[in-house]
Amino acid sequence: MPRIKSFDENVVLQKAMNLFWKKGFYATSMQDLVTHLQINRASIYDTYGDKMQLFLQAFAHYRKTSLSDLKTFLYSQNSVKEGFKKLFLSIAEEVETDKDSKGCFVVNTTTELTAHDDVIKSIIQDNQRMFISLFLDHLKTGVENGEISPEKDLESLALFLFTLNNGLKVLNRTNTSKKDLRKMVENALTILD
Incomplete structure (x- = not known):
């Protein structure tokens, strides 16, 4: 029987985005991610893939949000x-x-x-x-x-x-x-x- 995730994927993605944003890709270790996201390494790999895949998802989230916010701001x-x-x-x-x-x-x-x-x-x-x-x-x-x-x-x-x-x-x-x-x-x- 598959395990049920005990964390909100979007909340964790937001936390990952903030950590990568603050430290950068190279300076952020997998241990940093485990500690900051408060989920285990296996859950990170199972849910998001490797460090680069998690980074790309976090980066996509940032870009989408930024562009949407900018568009809303300018047209208001x-x-x-x-x-x-x-x-x-x-x-x-x-x-x-x-x-x-x-x-x-x-x-x-x-x-x-x-x-x-x-x-x-x-x-x-x-x-x-x-x-x-x-x-x-x-x-x-x-x-x-x-x-x-x-x-x-x-x-x-x-x-x-x-x-x-x-x-x-x-x-x-x-x-x-x-x-x-x-x-x-x-x-x-x-x-x-």
């Missing part, structure tokens, strides 16, 4: 320009709220794993395409409502905004001052005028 704003400004200023605020200096799980994974793993590199590239596509769609809304000039190269702007997004998240890990980050956001977003 009355103004496209103000929406982008609020988004990037909120990232600048994270320099004070991210006490563990975790930064962005995607950015962290990009720097840690893409040079050595083609699967991760492909996932990162797909994530980039999805974010740029979301930014591009939102910029098109700005053109439609008259906030952004139709003469602008929207595809280049979407890539620029994606780069700004990731750059801010990297700078948060270095504890760059909130004041400097806010100035950078203000200056960078003049490109939408």
Whole structure:
């Protein structure tokens, strides 16, 4: 008779995501996972597979949640320009709220794993395409409502905004001052005028 799992798989996946996010893939050992997730090694392997499979599931969960939250946030704003400004200023605020200096799980994974793993590199590239596509769609809304000039190269702007997004998240890990980050956001977003 198969054993009944005594843990919530989604809760454990969330815990694994937070641990990988904080420590990175290589610095997280199987023993770290056993201790942090409070389930035995066999249960981890039976439910999620090996360490890489667990990492990929946790990473997919993070990316899906982040993209959904970003989409909800941007489309809840009355103004496209103000929406982008609020988004990037909120990232600048994270320099004070991210006490563990975790930064962005995607950015962290990009720097840690893409040079050595083609699967991760492909996932990162797909994530980039999805974010740029979301930014591009939102910029098109700005053109439609008259906030952004139709003469602008929207595809280049979407890539620029994606780069700004990731750059801010990297700078948060270095504890760059909130004041400097806010100035950078203000200056960078003049490109939408």
